Amino acid sequence: MIRTLRTNAELFEKAQALIPGGVNSPVRAFRSVGGTPYFVDHAEGAYVYDVEGRKYIDLVQSYGAVIAGHAHPSVTSAICDAAQKGTSFGAPTFGEVELATEIIERVPGMEKVRLVNSGTEATMSSIRLARGHTGRDRIIKFAGNYHGHADMLLAAGGSGVATLGLSGSAGVPLAAVADTLVAPYNVVPNIGTDVACVIVEPVAANMGVIGPAENFLKDLRLACDRAGALLIFDEVITGFRLARGGASEWSKVKPDLACYGKVIGGGLPIGAFGGNSNIMSSLAPEGPVYQAGTLSGNPLATAAGVTALKLLNSEAYSHLNRAAERLESGFTSAFELAGIHALVSRVGSLLGLFFGRSLPTDYDQARETDEELYARFFHAMLKRGVAMAPGAYEAMFVGLAHTDEIIDEIIAIAKESALSL
Numbered sequence: 001m002i003r004t005l006r007t008n009a010e011l012f013e014k015a016q017a018l019i020p021g022g023v024n025s026p027v028r029a030f031r032s033v034g035g036t037p038y039f040v041d042h043a044e045g046a047y048v049y050d051v052e053g054r055k056y057i058d059l060v061q062s063y064g065a066v067i068a069g070h071a072h073p074s075v076t077s078a079i080c081d082a083a084q085k086g087t088s089f090g091a092p093t094f095g096e097v098e099l100a101t102e103i104i105e106r107v108p109g110m111e112k113v114r115l116v117n118s119g120t121e122a123t124m125s126s127i128r129l130a131r132g133h134t135g136r137d138r139i140i141k142f143a144g145n146y147h148g149h150a151d152m153l154l155a156a157g158g159s160g161v162a163t164l165g166l167s168g169s170a171g172v173p174l175a176a177v178a179d180t181l182v183a184p185y186n187v188v189p190n191i192g193t194d195v196a197c198v199i200v201e202p203v204a205a206n207m208g209v210i211g212p213a214e215n216f217l218k219d220l221r222l223a224c225d226r227a228g229a230l231l232i233f234d235e236v237i238t239g240f241r242l243a244r245g246g247a248s249e250w251s252k253v254k255p256d257l258a259c260y261g262k263v264i265g266g267g268l269p270i271g272a273f274g275g276n277s278n279i280m281s282s283l284a285p286e287g288p289v290y291q292a293g294t295l296s297g298n299p300l301a302t303a304a305g306v307t308a309l310k311l312l313n314s315e316a317y318s319h320l321n322r323a324a325e326r327l328e329s330g331f332t333s334a335f336e337l338a339g340i341h342a343l344v345s346r347v348g349s350l351l352g353l354f355f356g357r358s359l360p361t362d363y364d365q366a367r368e369t370d371e372e373l374y375a376r377f378f379h380a381m382l383k384r385g386v387a388m389a390p391g392a393y394e395a396m397f398v399g400l401a402h403t404d405e406i407i408d409e410i411i412a413i414a415k416e417s418a419l420s421l
């Protein structure tokens with residue numbers, strides 16, 4: 001019966017009757033850009049096709065999770081092969097060892113990794129581990145950094161100085177964020193000796209794309225060492241997109257723990273966190289910090305993840321960076337041509353768009369940019385066949401499927417769209 005619903009509007013109406021807001025992750029509802037979301041029928045490479053048969057060049061790419069492009073033949077066949085051997089066992093598998101090998105081999109200093117089911121689980125569990133390992137309760141996060149939706153990480157930012165966390169969502173009791181300190185990004189906070197860990201996006205990519213200021217990560221590392229606090233890199237976006245060894249390799253700063261997600265699942269649900277053997281041995285069953293999962297290390301997800309990681313050779317990184325560089329200059333000249341104050345921020349293949357006169361360096365500045373203009377640009381692009389994320393603070397994601405021709409097409413459409421605003 002649902003199959004008889006043919007348009008995005010019909011499906012959205014039905015979905016809203018059955019699912020809060022019609023979506024299973026809030027940004028998908030288009031609330032911040034307005035209008036009706038497109039319902040995806042299928043996708044291939046750099047393209048998504050909606051249920052009305054409309055084709056879009058996709059700059060969402062599942063928020064970076066499908067770095068090889070949609071339905072990449074190798075990834076798809078790895079998933080099919082795995083599925084034929086059974087989908088979940090409640091017992092360890094070869095695939096888990098293989099993915100752990102692929103991750104550890106890439107990251108300087110990483111010795112052990114635990115696989116989970118999402119980025120949220122990775123950050124949540126790594127914080128529990130940091131607290132259990134250090135015997136301290138307090139944590140520090142940065143305003144505008146997103147670490148998934150675990151209670152203690154849903155603390156909103158106070159500006160200026162580090163403030164005690166205020167709950168950023170209904171349903172998160174103050175007690176849950178009472179030990180969360182929120183500091184402005186790009187400034188090394190005071191770290192007390194009661195702090196278990198500092199968690200940071202090494203390149204912020206959830207308030208638009210904001211790179212770390214020179215020496216920020218290095219100085220944060222030193223400050224953590226002085227306080228005996230663990231440094232956690234949330235690499236759920238940067239992990240294996242920014243460089244072969246992720247942001248640890250890119251920044252030459254070694255965190256104590258790193259969290260992964262998105263890219264490492266090749267488009268299937270997965271997450272991971274890891275560090276040196278000493279810290280990781282505090283985790284059950286070796287140590288006292290409990291962490292578990294019925295579907296953790298799922299064979300379909302590990303097969304897809306291993307295949308996707310193997311596609312990421314040095315040519316792949318050159319391709320990603322060049323595609324992003326070309327988009328950076330193409331978008332920049334499109335806005336210049338149209339006389340619109342907009343800036344493109346780029347770190348490696350991560351791209352962000354800010355409608356304003358200067359590039360923000362923290363969350364307060366990012367929020368001063370023109371969200372309404374983003375919404376208009378978003379719809380101008382979508383109408384012409386380019387799907388960007390339906391939110392002003394999301395990154396644009398290029399993947400291996402974005403060829404030079406496709407990038408040229410995006411740039412041409414960006415020019416038309418900018419001129420139409």
Ligand SMILES: *Cc1c(COP(=O)(O)O)cnc(C)c1O
Nearest residue numbers: 118119120146147148236237261
């Ligand atoms: C997406 C994201 C998460 C959350 O991952 P989920 O798989 O959505 O739970 C955490 N941290 C960062 C930096 C992310 O971009």
